[in-house]
Structures are given as C-alpha cells and as structure tokens.
Amino acid sequence: MSRRTLSDAEAQERASEQRNYLWGFALALILTLIPFGVAAFAEWRPLHLYLLIGGCALVQVVVHFRCFLHITLARNKREDLQLILFTVLILSIMVGGTLWILFNLYYRMMPDMLP
Amino acid sequence: MRGAFFETMLLLVSSFTFGMASLALKYRDDRRALVGWLLITLLLGLGFVAHELYDFHRMFEAGGVPSRSGFLSAFFSLVPLHGLHVTVACVWLIALLGQLAVHGLDAQTKNGLIRLAILWHFLDIVWIGIFSLVYLGGLA
Structure with missing residues (x-):
C-alpha cells in the first residue's frame, strides 16, 4: 500500500x-x-x-x-494550550526575575555604568 | 546577518516540508511523497547545520572566539546549543528513515515521526527567538 x-x-x-x-x-x-x-x-x-x-x-x-x-482555541486543544501558556509563565518569571535582580545589583554596585 | 537570514530560510522551509510530510503520514495516501518530503527536510536541516558551522568558522577566523567578550561567550553557549539540537533531530530523522525502510509504516515509526515533527517545529520556534534577539537585536 x-x-x-x-x-x-x-x-x-x-x-x-x-x-x-x-x-x-x-x-x-x-x-x-x-x-x-x-x-x-x-x-x-x-x-x-x-x-x-x-x-x-x-x-x-x-x-x-x-x-x-x-494549537488552537478549540476545546480538544485546551490542555496543550494551557501547558504552553504555563511554560511561558514560568519562563517569564525566571527571565524577568533574573533581569530584575541583575539590574538591581548593577544599580547598587556600579550606578555610574548604567546605560 | 546574511548568514543568519539564509539559515532562517532553511529552517522555515524545512518546518513547512515536515508539515507536508505530516500530512502524507496522517492520510496515508502516498508513501513516496512521505519519504520525499522527509528527505527534503533532512537536506534542509543538514544544510542549516553546515551553514551554521561555516558561519562559526568565519567568526573564528575573524577573531570572534568565545573568550573575546561577554557577548560572544553568551553567543557561543546559546547558538551552537540550538545547532546541536538540530543535529540530533537530523540523526533522529535518519534513524526514522531507516526504520521506515526496514519495518515500513508501523505504529512505532508513525509515533516516532509525530514526535519528531513536534521537536522540529519547536526548533524553528526557538530559532525565531534566536535570530530576533541575538542577530537582529545585536545589530539594533
């Protein structure tokens, strides 16, 4: 076949x-x-x-x-969509949090060199 | 930049050709078309890896080694990691083509192809982030 x-x-x-x-x-x-x-x-x-x-x-x-x-908004794809959105949430918390902390350090340690 | 554009096109077209292969797989209407699309996808994937290696080679020649700057250290820990994933996906595709030749389109081969399709499309999605952030963002 x-x-x-x-x-x-x-x-x-x-x-x-x-x-x-x-x-x-x-x-x-x-x-x-x-x-x-x-x-x-x-x-x-x-x-x-x-x-x-x-x-x-x-x-x-x-x-x-x-x-x-x-990945659509259809009901049978809902679970996949939620998994992806949750991944995006975790990633943005990690990336955003890291940037926040690093720029805070930057500001405290070398404020003159901030762009 | 020209290299990055070429690589982007290779990966985008390969994502599309894998989609065509997925269709041929789903409707089981044309086995030769399935193998043909998979082979084109494999060539595009290998072309991507080869071109990326050539790009790195040229960067090294020009003195752009990882130890030169923070940007290049980050560059060489991110971009080759993606390239490594593409390489592994190509190896997986070759293995699946072998399975297809030996066992035909049985449940396992089909399952493997569906999983590889997801990986392949995701590789392209990750590449969108890389070319936007690293290549275009680095220029801006």
Missing part, C-alpha cells in the same frame, strides 16, 4: 489542512522578511527597531503554534 485513494470528505479535509500549512508558511515568511529588511535597509531608531523585531517575533511564534503545531 504505497498509495491509497482518499474519499471526498478526506480529500477535502486534507486540502484544508494543506491550506493551513501554506498560510502558516506565507505568514512566517512575511514576518521574517519585515524585521530583516528593516534592520538591514532602514535607518530606524534602536527602540523602534527593538519593538518591531520583538512584535514580529511574537506574532510569528503564535503563527507557528497555530498553523504548524495546530
């Missing part, structure tokens, strides 16, 4: 899933080209550039989860 014929319903479902992947690819491509293009060719102020890069990255992560890993 190297090839089998799909029923109409299956073929339709397959086509819709394939569209899902294509959309994901196209969106991810655009969200990659924007920050690279702006960073390479435009003279933006660093803060604006940071915000653009960060924004595009976050949206692209959501696109990947939605289109490639099929």
Whole structure:
C-alpha cells in the first residue's frame, strides 16, 4: 500500500489542512522578511527597531503554534494550550526575575555604568 | 546577518516540508511523497547545520572566539546549543528513515515521526527567538 485513494470528505479535509500549512508558511515568511529588511535597509531608531523585531517575533511564534503545531482555541486543544501558556509563565518569571535582580545589583554596585 | 537570514530560510522551509510530510503520514495516501518530503527536510536541516558551522568558522577566523567578550561567550553557549539540537533531530530523522525502510509504516515509526515533527517545529520556534534577539537585536 504505497498509495491509497482518499474519499471526498478526506480529500477535502486534507486540502484544508494543506491550506493551513501554506498560510502558516506565507505568514512566517512575511514576518521574517519585515524585521530583516528593516534592520538591514532602514535607518530606524534602536527602540523602534527593538519593538518591531520583538512584535514580529511574537506574532510569528503564535503563527507557528497555530498553523504548524495546530494549537488552537478549540476545546480538544485546551490542555496543550494551557501547558504552553504555563511554560511561558514560568519562563517569564525566571527571565524577568533574573533581569530584575541583575539590574538591581548593577544599580547598587556600579550606578555610574548604567546605560 | 546574511548568514543568519539564509539559515532562517532553511529552517522555515524545512518546518513547512515536515508539515507536508505530516500530512502524507496522517492520510496515508502516498508513501513516496512521505519519504520525499522527509528527505527534503533532512537536506534542509543538514544544510542549516553546515551553514551554521561555516558561519562559526568565519567568526573564528575573524577573531570572534568565545573568550573575546561577554557577548560572544553568551553567543557561543546559546547558538551552537540550538545547532546541536538540530543535529540530533537530523540523526533522529535518519534513524526514522531507516526504520521506515526496514519495518515500513508501523505504529512505532508513525509515533516516532509525530514526535519528531513536534521537536522540529519547536526548533524553528526557538530559532525565531534566536535570530530576533541575538542577530537582529545585536545589530539594533
């Protein structure tokens, strides 16, 4: 069995899933080209550039989860979504807390060198 | 920067081709398409690792070694770690292709492919963070 014929319903479902992947690819491509293009060719102020890069990255992560890993708001995906959100929570506490403590140390030990 | 862009494209396309392989796997409609997509994915993954190694080589040539600065120490503990994960994923993919050739599409091979797909997509998600934070953020 190297090839089998799909029923109409299956073929339709397959086509819709394939569209899902294509959309994901196209969106991810655009969200990659924007920050690279702006960073390479435009003279933006660093803060604006940071915000653009960060924004595009976050949206692209959501696109990947939605289109490639099929994490949606549907009820049967709820558990996976909650696991991912919990991971994000723990990571942000760790990263945010570390930055907080380090900058606090920075401020107390070498206030003259703060940017 | 040009290198990072090329690597980003390789990984993004490989994520998409693995998606196509997952579809072929799910609907079991075309075994040759499955193997074909997996092979393309493997080549893209290996291309990513090779290009990354070439990039590191060029950085070393230019004197960009880990001990030179704090940025480079952090760079070389983060980026090659991701590259190592991609390498292991490629080895896993080769092993699964072997399993596919020997045992055919049995439950275990199928299970392995589904798990590897998750890892592969996650590798790309992590790479988004790396190219945004390290390459683009470092430039900004």
